[in-house]
Amino acid sequence: MALLEIRDLVVHYGKALALEGVSMTVEPGELVAVLGPNGAGKSTLLKAISRVVPISSGDITFAGNSLNPLPAHKVVAAGICHCPEGRRLFPELTVLKNLQLGAYLRDDKDGISADLQRVYELFPVLSERSRQQASTLSGGEQQMVAIGRALMGRPKLLLLDEPSVGIAHRLKVQIFESIRAIQQAGTAILLVEQDALSALGIAGRVYLLEHGHVAREGSSDALSRDDYIRQVYLGV
Numbered sequence: 001m002a003l004l005e006i007r008d009l010v011v012h013y014g015k016a017l018a019l020e021g022v023s024m025t026v027e028p029g030e031l032v033a034v035l036g037p038n039g040a041g042k043s044t045l046l047k048a049i050s051r052v053v054p055i056s057s058g059d060i061t062f063a064g065n066s067l068n069p070l071p072a073h074k075v076v077a078a079g080i081c082h083c084p085e086g087r088r089l090f091p092e093l094t095v096l097k098n099l100q101l102g103a104y105l106r107d108d109k110d111g112i113s114a115d116l117q118r119v120y121e122l123f124p125v126l127s128e129r130s131r132q133q134a135s136t137l138s139g140g141e142q143q144m145v146a147i148g149r150a151l152m153g154r155p156k157l158l159l160l161d162e163p164s165v166g167i168a169h170r171l172k173v174q175i176f177e178s179i180r181a182i183q184q185a186g187t188a189i190l191l192v193e194q195d196a197l198s199a200l201g202i203a204g205r206v207y208l209l210e211h212g213h214v215a216r217e218g219s220s221d222a223l224s225r226d227d228y229i230r231q232v233y234l235g236v
C-alpha cells in the first residue's frame, strides 16, 4: 500500500482551476519530486495535502486513511509535516525556539531532545546559532531551520516546497545532501522543486506538473532521457 495516494484531485481558488485531476503516489521511504514552472499548481498540491486549501473533488489517503475530512492540525498529528514556500519562521524567536515549535504536538521530552540533536547533526551551523534570532541567519541557514522544524514533528512524510530557491550554490548542495540523508534515515519526502537538474539528481521518481495537471511521470532515469523534459526543463 502506498503511504500517500492522491486520486483525481481538483482544487479551485474561487472559480479559477488550480489542480485539475492530479493523481500520484508516494511509497514509504520514497523521495518523489514534483517539477514544474511557476503557477503550475505545485504549492497548491502540498497545501491540499496539508488541508490548508479546500479540495473540490478527489481523494487523498495517507497510510490507508482519508485526509479529506481532517483539519490541518490533524494532518500533522497523522505524520505529515509541511515545510512551506518562503520558510515562514518566527523571525524574532531564537533558532532553538523555532525548532522546538516544530514539536508542538509532542510531549515525549526524551524523543524531542534526541530529534533536536539529530537536526544539529544534520545542520551543525544551527547548533552554533541556536541562541540567535532566526532573522539574523542567512537565507540558506533559515531554510535549514525550516527543514529542521519540520523534522521536529518526526514526520512519516515530509512535504518540502522549493527548499533551494534563492540560496547560494554552496548551501544549496548542502541542503540537497541533507534531504537525501533525511530520506536515507527512513522518512518519505515529497519535494517540490523548480530546479529540474537537482530534482532529477536526488529523487527516485518525478512528476511534472503543468497547468494543474500531470504532464509526465516516471523514474528520474527515464525522465532524464525524455526529449521534452530535456528541451524544456534541462535546456540540453
Ligand SMILES: Nc1ncnc2c1ncn2[C@@H]1O[C@H](COP(=O)(O)OP(=O)(O)OP(=O)(O)O)[C@@H](O)[C@H]1O
Pocket: 013, 016, 018, 036, 037, 038, 039, 040, 041, 042, 043, 044, 045, 085, 194
Ligand atoms: N490564494 C490564492 N488565490 C487565488 N489564486 C491562487 C492562490 N494561490 C495560488 N493561486 C493560483 O493558483 C495557481 C497555482 O499556484 P501555485 O502557487 O500552486 O503554483 P506553483 O506551481 O507553486 O508556482 P511557483 O513555482 O511560482 O511557486 C496560480 O495560477 C496561482 O496564481
Ligand SMILES: [Mg+2]
Pocket: 042, 043, 044, 085, 161
Ligand atoms: Mg509554489
